[in-house]
Amino acid sequence: MNATPWRRLHSRMIWVDAVQSVVSLMPTGFAVWVVGMEPTLGNMWPVLAIAAFGVLGATADALRWVFTRYRVTEDYVERRTGVFVRRYRSVRRDRIRSVDTEAKLRHRLSGLRVVKIGAGQQSSAGESAFDLDAVHTDDAAALRRELLWGEAPSAPAPAVDAGPAALEPEEKQVLARLRPGWVVYNMFNIWAYLMALGLLWGAYWLGTAVGFDVGGFIEGLVDWEALGWGRSIVVGALVVGAVGAVGLGVNFFTENWNFELARVPGENGTLLRTRQGLFKTREVNRDDTRLRGIQISEPLLWRWMGMADTNVVTTGLDLWSMSQPTTILPRGPIGVARPVAAAVLGVHESPLEVPLARHPRAALRRRMWWATLTAVAVVVLLGWLAANDVVPFAMMWAGVALWPIAVAAAVVAYRALGHAVSGEYLVVRSGLMSRQTTALKRSAVSTVAVRQSLLQRRLGLKTVAAMSAAGWGAYHAPDVPADAAVALASEAAPGLLEPFLVPQTSGARERDMPSRV
Template identity: 35%
Template sequence: MIPEPGEGYVRLSPRKLLLDPVKAVGQMVVPLVIALVGISRSDTQFWPIILPLVVIGPLVLGALPWLTTHYRLTGTQIQVRSGVLNKTTSTAPLDRVRSVDLEASLMHRILGLQKVQIGTGVDDDRITLDALAAADAQALRTTLLTRRAVAEQQAVAAAGAVGHAAVGPTDLPDGLSPERPAGPATPSPPLSPPPVAPAVPLARIDWSWLRFAPFSLGRLVLVFGGLGVLSQFADDLPIWNQETATSAWHWLTQFAVAAIVVVLSVGALALWLVISVAGYVLQWWGFRLVREHGSLHLTSGLVTTRSITVEEAKVRGVEMTEPVLMRLVGGAELSTLATGVENGVTQVLPPCPRGVAVAVGEAVLERPGPLTGRLVEHGPRARRRAWFRQVRHALDAVVLLAVGWWWFDLTWWWLAAIGTALLALAAVAGQAQYRHLGHALAGDHLVAGSGTFARIRTVLETDGIIGWVVSQTWWQRRAGLADLTATTAAGTERVLVRDVRLDVAVALADRATPGLLSDFVGPAHGTA
């Protein structure tokens, strides 16, 4: 049960006493195993002392957070007290609450608990309540978001009252005087919470989207991480020795090399299908995106459930990404660019059809066109820059390979073949990078196209632009090009328009934010 305004501090759910000891044991399992192995090899006279500590220690450490954490709601703040020796009090004004995210691991869900994270838009600091009963967590989220709206109404009303009180006889035309009531002033009625509008659904999971999972390579990082961990212990495995390796090699060489390659490729592909589909299901199970309480609310997750809130007033744009493999099957991903949220970029859609990403993006922007409109091309000089950039990277790699070939005295025709392949790949990458390059000004939104193999389109509200940076390298100056960067507090804090003509860059910035670059705009500048 969540506290009412004015009541005293309350504790978290008593079921936290079951949750934290399990978490403490999980964090201490490796030291405990080492300690037990050491005990088993030492004198048993210390067992009566050490074993109780091993058992009671996690229980005590798990109980301390519940005993020392209290929270309460006042009419204007949420306050959280925690700590044993160093007492800490965290407060957040209700009108500064920007997000209320809920998360529940498998253990949380078994115990009927949820973790609440309250963001105020100040850096990445959040107030965390771990853990509340699931019903209390949902009620607290609704209460905080509703009272945030009331607090904002009160602030607006107070500002209006101050402005009204500032009007005096000297502020009125000659011959007029303000009318004053004869009786005492009538107090303004208290503001009531705004009516709760029904949630507007924007998207929900469609399991036909599973076809996009194998074409999203983000989970390859997990595969490589697992292989790295395995390699650390491979030398200690009993089956990994010279005799076993020699026997396995002799067995493999009985078959044709082509057959071995085919079998290994099919096996790797099957493993990747299992990993990618399983990861997609675990992350996006029950996915639902709705608009409610003036925010975008995303819920998803099978084992660990997430409930993420992004205040729409802080959303300054969106970014649609089409990775190269996903583009082959018509897929895309969508993220919001916002201020006051962790990392600034929040993925609000799983890999899904491009049409769905466009529709949801336009619903968030409340404007059709920026994600599908035609971009202004940057011309042949920008194409040469894109080609030169990729070819230079390929030449750097060839030089490094040549040094290695010379050092190990290897056959040079292999280096020639690899170098030719790298240069051909660089040419393809340069052409792809130029094709994705472009910009546009769609009403009050700046649109920038970028990416090499992945096609990225970034849309930023011009109201969210706080400055411009025009930079030129020596090569760009010779080509008459520049990089135009729109600085913003949202997302990654910058939107880059690469390799655009200098006069077009200045004109584009002036059109997006009239008057900000007026000193740099002259009759010689072109239009964007």
């Protein structure tokens, strides 16, 4: 019988939630008693929603504290939780691959941490193996040392709340730190307008709440009638875009403040660790033994800036998580992403910088065919709708105008194609909206598939897919020459296809022999 006692989450979270409830009610009190707003549902629903969200969140946290227990034994880490449906989860300690810490502002102010224990798996809900919210900072430090470095639980913990920086041994290899200039690569995108709409709506509501005539103020800024509709729309778009860009810039610094990418020692090897955040801190550790490659993505519209996103190809991380655990660098210049990728892979010559083999012109023709067929299908659809008086016949010109755009996209997609074998890595590149270059360890390829559609057969093309348990599961080299596809597949997974290949001399002899029925 295991005598290890069960432990609670820290009781300080109850007081934190009580303060959260009071703070969530303050906007309502301010609007009613200070501003003198008439409490009607039409003008009070935003503050009422904030209050309800805060109170319900605090109540849920209180129930979670009452019904959650966890313990660490010699072989397992266990957790019991649930109010109406009791849930029990356990993970063997030798399966644990990461112990990540996260802290929102309220956690940091109260000396608490959220500890996420990863074991190379996700549940059906997409969560980590364990998620303990909230643990005292000292307990989080001791738990992390015990699970990652095998130190005894009685090891001395930090005396002060020094944050995640105090939660690892001193030995580390720093690979990258935040550069303020990266903010330029994160300010200009479609999300700027969505953020601006939220900020401007909040400002409008707050101004209306205190009796400020927001509409009159805007009308008095410029003679809108003199500008006309066209110029007014342009000015409005520029102002909204500027507000959104500033908001994204502020958001970039709050999310990535004190960013650091480093390789630190672990119990079973080394860990690739990122930590970042100003108000909400986050630390993610990735087991180097599970690293299978790296991927650099270049968005189409901002490729001229040299913008790149950098992600690791590894097992045991949830690709659909909003926290993006596979991302190891903030969006920044590709001139930084490539050397950092080489350092992460531990190679002197980065496979992401080797020359890639060009794909044949037949691959371009295939994309041209699809672009043309798509434009024709749109024109036919619009013609049918116009014949049934759903849309005017002039709309058919939109389908005609689509064709040159689709052709241009086909050219861009074709120019993105490329593949190579560099040392122990298979390198493939493709993508239209985001050109993705992936370097995948050939030893991690478990399956190779060679596919050929009817159109590819006529054009002499094939698609080679290298499949792995890491990342997205499959990485494609589309539209390679048919006579080179098998050779590429054989190189992508050394030793996997050899038992099924016919020697070249035998193949040549068979081709020279007359066929018999």
